Amino acid sequence: MEFSIYRFNPETDTLPKMQRFTLPDDQVEPGMMLLDALLLLKEQDDSLGFRRSCQHGVCGSDGMNINGMNGLACITPLADLEAPVTLRPFPGMPVIRDLIVDMGNFWDQYRKAEPWLVNDSPEPEVERKQSPEDRDQLDGLYECILCGCCSAACPSYWWNPDKFLGPAALLQAARFIQDSRDEATDHRLAQLDDAWKLYRCHTIMNCTQVCPKGLNPSRAIGDIRRTMLKKSL
Amino acid sequence: MNLTRRKFDALIIGAGGAGLRAALQLSNGDAKVAVVSKVFPTRSHTVAAQGGVNAALANVLPDSWHWHMFDTVKGSDYLGDQDAIEYMCRAASKVVYELDHFGVPFSRLDNGNIYQRAFGGQSQNFGQDQAARTCAAADRTGHAILHSLYQQNLRARTHFFDEYFAVDLLRDEQGFVLGVLAFEILTGEPIVIEAKTTLIATGGAGQLFRTTTNALINTGDGMAMALRAGVPLEDMEFVQFHPTGIAGRGMLITEGARGEGGFLVNADGERFMERYAPRAKDLASRDVVSRSIATEVREGRGCGRNRDHVLLDLRHLGADAIRHRLPGIREASMTFLGVDPIEAPIPVFPTCHYSMGGIPTNRFGQVVAPVKDTPEDPVPGLYAAGEAACVSVHGANRLGGNSLLDILVFGRAAANHILEYLRENHYHRPLDETAVEQAMARLTRWDRKDPGDGSSEQVEPLKRELRKVMEDHCSVFRTDEVMREGVEKVRALRERLNHAVIADHSATFNTARVEAMELENLMDCAIATIRSALGREESRGAHSRIDFPDRDDQHWLKHSLYSLADDSLDYKPVRTQPNTVPSFPPKERVY
Numbered sequence: 001m002e003f004s005i006y007r008f009n010p011e012t013d014t015l016p017k018m019q020r021f022t023l024p025d026d027q028v029e030p031g032m033m034l035l036d037a038l039l040l041l042k043e044q045d046d047s048l049g050f051r052r053s054c055q056h057g058v059c060g061s062d063g064m065n066i067n068g069m070n071g072l073a074c075i076t077p078l079a080d081l082e083a084p085v086t087l088r089p090f091p092g093m094p095v096i097r098d099l100i101v102d103m104g105n106f107w108d109q110y111r112k113a114e115p116w117l118v119n120d121s122p123e124p125e126v127e128r129k130q131s132p133e134d135r136d137q138l139d140g141l142y143e144c145i146l147c148g149c150c151s152a153a154c155p156s157y158w159w160n161p162d163k164f165l166g167p168a169a170l171l172q173a174a175r176f177i178q179d180s181r182d183e184a185t186d187h188r189l190a191q192l193d194d195a196w197k198l199y200r201c202h203t204i205m206n207c208t209q210v211c212p213k214g215l216n217p218s219r220a221i222g223d224i225r226r227t228m229l230k231k232s233l
Numbered sequence: 234m235n236l237t238r239r240k241f242d243a244l245i246i247g248a249g250g251a252g253l254r255a256a257l258q259l260s261n262g263d264a265k266v267a268v269v270s271k272v273f274p275t276r277s278h279t280v281a282a283q284g285g286v287n288a289a290l291a292n293v294l295p296d297s298w299h300w301h302m303f304d305t306v307k308g309s310d311y312l313g314d315q316d317a318i319e320y321m322c323r324a325a326s327k328v329v330y331e332l333d334h335f336g337v338p339f340s341r342l343d344n345g346n347i348y349q350r351a352f353g354g355q356s357q358n359f360g361q362d363q364a365a366r367t368c369a370a371a372d373r374t375g376h377a378i379l380h381s382l383y384q385q386n387l388r389a390r391t392h393f394f395d396e397y398f399a400v401d402l403l404r405d406e407q408g409f410v411l412g413v414l415a416f417e418i419l420t421g422e423p424i425v426i427e428a429k430t431t432l433i434a435t436g437g438a439g440q441l442f443r444t445t446t447n448a449l450i451n452t453g454d455g456m457a458m459a460l461r462a463g464v465p466l467e468d469m470e471f472v473q474f475h476p477t478g479i480a481g482r483g484m485l486i487t488e489g490a491r492g493e494g495g496f497l498v499n500a501d502g503e504r505f506m507e508r509y510a511p512r513a514k515d516l517a518s519r520d521v522v523s524r525s526i527a528t529e530v531r532e533g534r535g536c537g538r539n540r541d542h543v544l545l546d547l548r549h550l551g552a553d554a555i556r557h558r559l560p561g562i563r564e565a566s567m568t569f570l571g572v573d574p575i576e577a578p579i580p581v582f583p584t585c586h587y588s589m590g591g592i593p594t595n596r597f598g599q600v601v602a603p604v605k606d607t608p609e610d611p612v613p614g615l616y617a618a619g620e621a622a623c624v625s626v627h628g629a630n631r632l633g634g635n636s637l638l639d640i641l642v643f644g645r646a647a648a649n650h651i652l653e654y655l656r657e658n659h660y661h662r663p664l665d666e667t668a669v670e671q672a673m674a675r676l677t678r679w680d681r682k683d684p685g686d687g688s689s690e691q692v693e694p695l696k697r698e699l700r701k702v703m704e705d706h707c708s709v710f711r712t713d714e715v716m717r718e719g720v721e722k723v724r725a726l727r728e729r730l731n732h733a734v735i736a737d738h739s740a741t742f743n744t745a746r747v748e749a750m751e752l753e754n755l756m757d758c759a760i761a762t763i764r765s766a767l768g769r770e771e772s773r774g775a776h777s778r779i780d781f782p783d784r785d786d787q788h789w790l791k792h793s794l795y796s797l798a799d800d801s802l803d804y805k806p807v808r809t810q811p812n813t814v815p816s817f818p819p820k821e822r823v824y
Contacts, residue, residue, distance in 0.1 A: 046693075
């Protein structure tokens with residue numbers, strides 16, 4: 001099977017190039033994932049750089065651009081891919097080396113969303129109650145693995161990565177706005193209420209299309225807007 | 234040596250649940266704390282834990298910490314230290330309520346309390362009816378906990394060194410641990426991080442085996458660092474094989490699937506666990522269920538074309554329960570097998586899951602090692618917690634739901650002890666530069682180029698061979714002859730590793746170098762594991778010897794200690810005396 005992989009080493013290259021790799025047919029097994037193939041290709045050339053860890057789509061390490069779509073290598077079946085499989089680093093993020101990008105800005109935006117539960121009421125000695133219905137509101141929000149596929153697929157984030165928080169961070173904002181145990185909703189909404197952090201989303205919906213966990217950041221952003229609107233009436 | 238140097242009160246190596254729980258406690262306690270992790274914190278393997286965390290909240294069925302303690306002692310096959318187990322079970326409710334306050338999105342009961350499910354080895358009233366003790370956030374509890382802990386650390390402004398690889402501990406002549414030599418993976422730059430206290434929270438060594446639920450990063454780095462610093466490893470022969478890994482691949486299917494009512498069947502469609510564990514059936518302890526599955530397959534009752542697995546049937550639970558309580562494993566089963574558990578059973582087989590053994594500590598998280606006649610003398614400045622440590626609450630077999638509990642309770646306990654230590658030890662001790670040079674040598678060793686005479690070895694093939702050797706020679710069933718051969722094979726591989734080179738010598742994000750150093754760590758853990766296993770001539774918990782099929786309390790109710798420097802085994806007594814309640818004496822273990 002043929003691969004075309006983006007290569008760039010800042011110590012030796014001035015420009016990136018696409019390199020051909022071949023995975024011999026006898027190494028291709030049924031049910032193989034793209035990451036399995038990459039690990040074998042790395043044996044041919046140990047300088048091939050990519051991040052990876054859990055191998056089943058929960059740690060979020062191996063996000064990359066696969067035949068033009070962002071996704072996780074470890075849960076992308078090789079059989080579903082058209083050859084040559086073209087692998088590039090996430091678009092819109094600075095490349096460190098090969099398929100490894102600098103996610104510093106992504107983490108900065110995550111932190112700006114203040115993704116932690118705030119509840120300054122006296123602490124009970126047991127759990128704070130939450131009805132199953134209130135807890136259900138967090139489904140589709142809390143499962144995010146911070147792989148970055150969504151933000152790296154978002155044109156608004158490409159254009160204004162420093163000002164627009166991006167879908168991943170906004171999904172987190174929604175997760176805490178929705179949490180019945182959180183007391184900082186007004187503060188959270190006020191923080192987001194400017195021309196950039198939230199409203200740069202133009203509902204292009206690439207985020208929702210690429211999310212490997214099937215989450216819907218686009219809807220979450222819409223929900224934040226509606227909540228904001230209701231508060232202002 | 235002209236190196237970047239940073240100084241902190243407390244250094245934590247590893248950013249999984251144990252490391253982050255400790256970091257939060259320290260940051261909130263006003264200590265200057267640094268967390269070093271070779272991956273971004275939320276990539277740590279805690280994220281993959283599914284089923285939940287045990288605490289006797291009694292939200293669903295009656296429960297008490299004392300019953301939890303009994304189950305844990307029994308589950309450990311009486312090898313667990315009962316003082317530590319009592320401490321953990323008593324602390325469990327508190328640490329779980331804390332998690333709720335940190336924001337963990339636990340599933341809920343109708344009355345708004347935390348949802349709890351049944352797990353293996355749990356009982357009410359000291360071995361009677363099944364208990365429901367495992368607090369769950371659907372089947373993504375580890376993810377929920379790890380992310381919440383990271384988020385609270387962001388709030389507390391903990392200092393993170395993300396994507397830094399720890400090379401070796403820095404220890405002085407008097408035995409104090411004074412920090413670590415690490416390097417920044419991004420730039421390849423070495424850095425000395427000095428600290429008054431160092432906590433190892435680097436997780437387990439699940440990459441030792443070919444089929445494993447464990448992430449590629451689980452290479453026993455901290456365990457190997459401890460070995461090289463002269464600390465023996467405890468009970469390394471006890472490796473847990475999880476009964477339900479996805480057959481042929483190893484991905485985890487949570488015990489919660491059986492806790493929710495799923496059951497195992499063989500090729501005859503028989504619920505075979507009824508034969509092996511008449512009372513607990515599919516919710517017997519993990520060692521028991523794994524052995525039963527392996528026995529069914531060995532005796533020809535396996536399923537599939539190669540008769541090499543059994544089936545986990547969830548269909549009777551109904552689509553709603555599966556979608557609501559087990560969404561993650563449904564996703565994994567569909568992704569990796571194309572099997573929707575709503576419609577068809579999941580093919581499963583035991584897979585390496587957890588290291589019960591590790592760096593010996595007491596229940597305050599202090600690393601302890603034998604000094605002359607004292608088997609447990611604290612190593613000053615050094616702490617360990619979580620899977621990297623052996624405190625030992627899991628003994629010969631860990632109960633499901635007790636590992637998330639272990640990391641929380643002992644991450645927190647270690648941090649509290651560190652705060653005490655810092656109150657008495659105000660100043661950094663002078664660093665021993667020879668220790669820095671030794672650690673640097675381990676790093677620069679990989680600068681060596683291929684001499685081109687055919688004498689050099691490659692890292693990845695060696696790793697593959699090691700994992701195969703461990704699986705063939707030190708797996709669910711063990712014998713003297715097979716393990717003896719395994720020891721020689723591991724030694725031969727270690728010798729070959731000395732001749733390994735990497736082709737990539739660039740400084741920037743050199744993953745080849747990281748993987749080479751991970752293999753060195755794995756190799757040290759492998760020898761500790763198989764040597765300890767060969768030494769223990771009895772069957773206990775996860776360690777099943779065909780040639781010594783019975784538990785032998787007279788000779789073997791003791792912990793193994795493996796030292797790397799002289800390749801030797803030593804033993805120390807089990808702490809059978811709890812803190813406040815009577816001891817649970819060893820009894821025959823039936824489920």
